[in-house]
Amino acid sequence: MKLGLFINNKSEENRGGTPQLLVNPATEETFAEVSGAAIKDCERAVNGAETAYRQTWRNLAPGKRAEILFAIAREIRLRLEELAQLETQNIGKPISDARDEIGLGARVFEYYAGAVGKFYGQTIPVARGGFDFTLREPLGVVAAIVPWNFPFPITCWKVAPALAAGNTVILKPASLSPVTALKLGEICAQAGLPEGVLQIVPGSGKSIGDFLVQHPLIRKISFTGSTEIGVRIMEQGAKTLKRISLELGGKSPNIIFADADIQKAAASAPMSVFANTGQDCCARSRVFVEEKVFDSFVEKFLEATKKLVVADPTDSKTELGPLVSKGQREAVEDFLKGLDSTRHKVLCGGDRPGSKGFFLNPALVMGCETGDRIWNEEVFGPVVCIRSFRDEKQLVEEINASSYGLSGSIWTSDLFRALRMARSVESGVLSINSHSSVHVEAPFGGYKMSGIGRDLGMTAMEGYTELKNVYISDL
Ligand code: NAD
Numbered sequence: 001m002k003l004g005l006f007i008n009n010k011s012e013e014n015r016g017g018t019p020q021l022l023v024n025p026a027t028e029e030t031f032a033e034v035s036g037a038a039i040k041d042c043e044r045a046v047n048g049a050e051t052a053y054r055q056t057w058r059n060l061a062p063g064k065r066a067e068i069l070f071a072i073a074r075e076i077r078l079r080l081e082e083l084a085q086l087e088t089q090n091i092g093k094p095i096s097d098a099r100d101e102i103g104l105g106a107r108v109f110e111y112y113a114g115a116v117g118k119f120y121g122q123t124i125p126v127a128r129g130g131f132d133f134t135l136r137e138p139l140g141v142v143a144a145i146v147p148w149n150f151p152f153p154i155t156c157w158k159v160a161p162a163l164a165a166g167n168t169v170i171l172k173p174a175s176l177s178p179v180t181a182l183k184l185g186e187i188c189a190q191a192g193l194p195e196g197v198l199q200i201v202p203g204s205g206k207s208i209g210d211f212l213v214q215h216p217l218i219r220k221i222s223f224t225g226s227t228e229i230g231v232r233i234m235e236q237g238a239k240t241l242k243r244i245s246l247e248l249g250g251k252s253p254n255i256i257f258a259d260a261d262i263q264k265a266a267a268s269a270p271m272s273v274f275a276n277t278g279q280d281c282c283a284r285s286r287v288f289v290e291e292k293v294f295d296s297f298v299e300k301f302l303e304a305t306k307k308l309v310v311a312d313p314t315d316s317k318t319e320l321g322p323l324v325s326k327g328q329r330e331a332v333e334d335f336l337k338g339l340d341s342t343r344h345k346v347l348c349g350g351d352r353p354g355s356k357g358f359f360l361n362p363a364l365v366m367g368c369e370t371g372d373r374i375w376n377e378e379v380f381g382p383v384v385c386i387r388s389f390r391d392e393k394q395l396v397e398e399i400n401a402s403s404y405g406l407s408g409s410i411w412t413s414d415l416f417r418a419l420r421m422a423r424s425v426e427s428g429v430l431s432i433n434s435h436s437s438v439h440v441e442a443p444f445g446g447y448k449m450s451g452i453g454r455d456l457g458m459t460a461m462e463g464y465t466e467l468k469n470v471y472i473s474d475l
Helices: 039-055 062-078 080-091 095-118 151-164 179-190 205-214 227-240 262-278 291-306 326-337 392-400 415-424 457-462
Strands: 005-007 010-012 020-024 029-034 131-138 141-145 168-172 198-200 218-224 243-247 253-256 286-290 345-348 363-366 383-389 409-411 465-472
Touching: 005 039, 005 179, 010 179, 020 080, 029 080, 039 141, 039 168, 039 198, 039 205, 062 080, 062 095, 062 151, 062 179, 080 095, 080 151, 080 179, 095 151, 095 457, 141 151, 141 205, 151 168, 151 179, 151 218, 151 457, 168 179, 168 205, 179 198, 205 218, 205 227, 218 227, 227 243, 253 262, 253 392, 262 291, 262 383, 262 409, 286 291, 286 392, 291 345, 291 363, 291 383, 326 383, 383 392, 392 415, 409 415
Parallel strands: 141 168, 141 218, 168 198, 218 243, 253 286, 253 409, 286 383, 363 383
Antiparallel strands: 005 010, 005 198, 020 029, 131 465, 345 363
């Protein structure tokens, strides 16, 4: 398969130069080559998006904009199986998860298509009389920079609200996972999105990313990725006062109180951290279990983990596919190599199940202490650390000492405790007796080093606008 940039509604596959090879992480075979964008292509993409913003998209009637976004959602659904198969080939995501995620992308377009006509300003009774009202106006050209772990849904989380609010978009997919993003370009063109409104520039994060972040015509960077790159974007974007939203890393807790439904909490704990082979910013990778139920919980957690199906991601029964790349598996293994055998205990996993593909069996680690690297840093692979706790107040202090604050789960049958915990844990997203972090209709994002701004819900759409106040004198 040959892929290339998508500019002004045209794919540009054969551009000469050395293409980037994409490797299927389950088979280690090359399955596609991608012609990446050079800086002059990015300049062309930005200029095209600026023209499209000024000449077509900004002034299109809201009803027409909504119609096009609905048409994109319909087209995604029609091509759901094809897109899911491509995602599985590209990043080794289990096919059943890939199907869900493509469906989620379609729902995001539907939600924001519906939002176009329900997004409005205020009239304000100002002290001096007259008539005062606010307008929500698009920013102009915005750039979306996305990671490889949930390529399609995160792309849709950014592109759909930005378009719905009247912006044009430059999309930079992660270099490991450009396939479904480029297909979205084709889909949008088929659905009637005018030329230049969505431009897609695959290629190196460093050169393209730096270029976009510093470009004066780009009004906002909406980024999802590592905290390290998020910090760099904020520094570099300061010179042009970029509007910025950053969805970054996490080290999320899964807290089990003794009064919880232990069976349910333990049965769901493995996929709360190992789903997507642990390559999930919301992975509940630190488990805190109240001392009284620690042994019984760990026994059940271990039993459920051993039943997980780690296998060929094209099989619908597979729950864990490979890691995305050789380098990613090695980075995860490094965390395990750094363990201290006199203190840490690996209850299962951490080994490679076969000789082909970047697979790794999920690992449960006990004996962690507060200063341990594996306890504090985002592993981004199938590894979980488990500890016990006795006191609720100390537990909250330990959780809040983390520099991250993205997500988390609290298991308890005591409503007062649930509310107390929900208010005291410093995290952008929390679930009580559940691990669900993402809802299309609700804001998603992090506290502290987990980010700034929110994706999803109407909050995200506001983030793609400026707020204008207009005053009319009645004198
Ligand atoms: P990454 O930061 O390496 O890359 C993310 C994107 O940024 C890619 O498109 C990459 O090409 C680009 N990039 C790289 N260098 C850049 C630069 N100098 N300027 C601008 N862009 C640049 O992250 P990744 O490895 O693709 O993804 C994993 C990380 O993403 C994890 O830390 C994970 O927690 C985080 N993540 C966060 C969320 C969230 O919503 N909070 C969701 C998914 C993933």
